[in-house]
Amino acid sequence: MDNSDNITAQTTPAETTGFSSRATLLICLIWLAGFLLVMLVSSGSLRDDVLARLETGAQQMHATINEELNPYESIASGIARMRTVKEALTGQQDGAALKRFLLRANDDMKTEALIVLAPSGFPMAASKDFGIDFEQRDFSFRPYFQQAMLGEQGRYYATGFITGQRGYFFSAPVWHNEKVIGVVVVKADLEPLMYRIKTLAPDYMIIGYDGVVFSASRSGWVYNSLYPLAETQRLAIHESRRYPRTSLVGLSSEPLDDIFHSDQIVLNATGLANRYFARRTRAPELGWHIFALAPSSVLFQDVAIYLLYYTLAFALLFLIWLYQRKRTEVQRHVKVLNAELERRVALLTRELKESNEELQELVDHYRTTQDQLKETRGQLVQTAKLAVLGEMSAGINHELSQPLLALNTYIENSQRLLAKSEYDKVGANLKELQQVAGNMRDIVSRFKVFARRTPPEPRPFGLQEVISGTRVIMKPLLSKSALELRIRQQGNIPDLFGDPVQVQQVLVNLVTNAADALEGDKDGWIAMDICARGKEVEILVTDSGAGIAVELRDKVFEPFFTTKARGLGLGLALSRRIIETLGGSLTLQETAAGGTCFVLKLPVYTHGENA
Structure with missing residues (x-):
């Protein structure tokens, strides 16, 4: 693929696409001629339009004032x-x-x-x-x-x-x-009224027959004279007390004939002379001249917009012509490019196929590794189960030996009663035998389910089912150690979703660890507090032991870490992994009274949830 950079060089045409100085000059002259033509035509048309609008505005102001007054x-x-x-x-x-x-x-x-x-x-x-x-x-x-x-x-x-x-x-x-x-x-x-008529023209002035501006759209014009006044005129105006006493500065120095009849007027209010388009109307019944005005800059702005439109249109036409010229030039190189691209595509396709084959091998290897990891995890879970059962073997032996002794006693007693033909008592003994056998079957079935190696079977289940199984499995160990398991439940507990055997394995592991921590403590106890908190069920497994040293608390969930003389150190690590797989959490919590407290949280079952 080292030759891929050469394709750009091959697609670049040898000829330049620029213009000669003569062609450039010709294009500029065409644009300039059109520019001048548009400027002349648009300025004349727009000027007539502005004056017509001012004429209409002056008439409307006159009519509005009369209608109001x-x-x-x-x-x-x-x-x-x-x-x-x-x-x-x-x-x-x-x-x-x-x-x-x-x-x-x-x-x-x-x-x-x-x-x-x-x-x-x-x-x-x-x-x-x-x-x-x-x-x-x-x-x-x-x-x-x-x-x-x-x-x-x-x-x-x-x-x-x-x-x-x-x-x-x-x-x-x-x-x-x-x-x-x-x-x-x-x-x-x-x-x-003056506020209303402001909207009828860009600017306006109302001038009395004495030449004084009585009202205007610009405050600098008001109470000044439209044209210069003689001193006697100023004195007469001041003595009439018609206006506030001002200097009556002349706004325009043009001849009166131009002021009242020309299409344009020059006004000076702030030291700068500004030219305005003007249309006027007389209101003899009111004693006023009404001027509708528009700054000449309005015309320049409108003409500039027309010139901008012309320039954009000219540029668009020029770009279209340039595009067509360039398109013709590019088409000459398309055939060369197609041949080169076909060669490159074939090369890239071959390399891509090789890359895909390598990627497929990596994916297969990854899947194999994942399967092996899943198998190893299952073996570790099974090993942890068997380790727990091994620790409880002595208690299981004790738990089953008593029912077996009772079975032997009932059988011997039933034989003697049969010899005496006391069949009613024999029937009563058989019922007792049936109950003892059922208890043994229940114990064995619980251990069988717990020890069985099967894939997880998620389903909705009640927590009471798991608690009952845990109590049965832990009974031999607790009886042997003379420990009490206190189960305390607050309110109704909603159903959960997952594999109940996995949850039971976690609880058995936590209770077993607590029993090991209380070994030799005759007054020890283990508590299991259950409550629902919002969308979670919380289970606290607490013991009255010495607790876990502060420096070891961060390590208890690490694989192969243990403080016991026996065991693999996998119980808590696998328990946390199981609970996280079910969408929950398992943490160690400090207690004020000493001992150890593990907090297990599981999400509540939502209707319609499935595996």
Whole structure:
């Protein structure tokens, strides 16, 4: 496989795929010509579109403002005709009654404020609390008051000299006996309206006939003049008290004809001149010029997007052409590559086949090793069982010798009774013989099951079955050693899943170890505490012996480690392996009162679980 790196060299074409300088120049010129054409066409089209949208925005702003403000004029004339207003102005009612009336009317009409002025220009009552000195304020200088006192309805926009908020004021005269006895003023709050019209154009300005910007989308324009004002004009505007006192800086230095008729306007509010597209509409009924504006940068951004699209399309077409050119070139080398690849595939296939054969040999060897390991483990388990039975052989002999002696006695007694023809007593002896034989059979069968070498047979089983078998198997050894096995169970114990013989082998091994640790101790005991904890069953095997030295506790589960004079040292190692195979755990736990405590945990059987 050393020649595999040569394939790349063989697939690389000898010819270069670059372009000559003449071809490169031609492509650049084609792109540049298209770039200029797109820029010219798109800028003209987009400019017309921006101006059309601004024209529509200016008209919509005019219509929106009229729609919002026109109802207020009829509100002023309607309030002026109310009897309560006339009676208050003629002294037939006090100011408190008039104020209550204005409060109710203001809530119904949703106005900003309702004010009733006396012929002197001082307020009699208002629907809004303007401060303790409100009644001493003179409104006679306001044009809307002067118009109403002449018997006409008035309109006037201004910034309130009390609240400082922009508003539009509507006034109506109050007639009594063909004489004007007072003025009703309705104030419309312009702030919500100005917020609404901001969405109709990128930028806007509302300019009074005095040239002052009354409202705008940019705060730096407000209360400045659209064009430079003479000093006398500034003084007249300040004396009118229509706006807050500002320097009235001119926003544009262009001629007035360009400001009010050109498609573009240059504004300077922050020291930088910015060009805007502009469309205007007059609102003579309001006294305003409405400007809809858009920064010229909007056009540049849109043109840039069109140019980007053009460049991407040109690049795509160029890449398609380049792809076709490259494809034709690559096809010339495909035949050479195919021949080389077929040779390489044949070589690789032969090597892969050899590798597979070697791998198969390794797998077979691994399986053989696993089988041998499983066989060895089974032999070790069987050896451990036989070792336990060997240790208990003397107790088993004692456990069976007594029933055999009893059998012999019952047989001799039955023979004498037969000779005397006492058949009833013979039948009773036979029943006793049957019971003794059954007990012996039960003992032998338990040991037979325990010692039998069979593969594990997992199944659901109750722990009581295992405990009973353990008690029977351990009875000879415990009787011989005069030890007591205390079995304590807390509540109901759920079923487990596995091979009960394997679990029984582990318990027998733990109890046998405990009995060996208590050898010679007449007061010794062994306890087996059983309880269910969630999804596990926990079994604690505890003895009252001297316990295991601290330095040896980490070694008790190691194979061939033992502290006894006899034994192989495999019991605890095999027990832990068996329990882990069943999905549980076997650990050594410290006890406060001395002795040794092994904790065995097994998972609870789940319905539907199988081997």
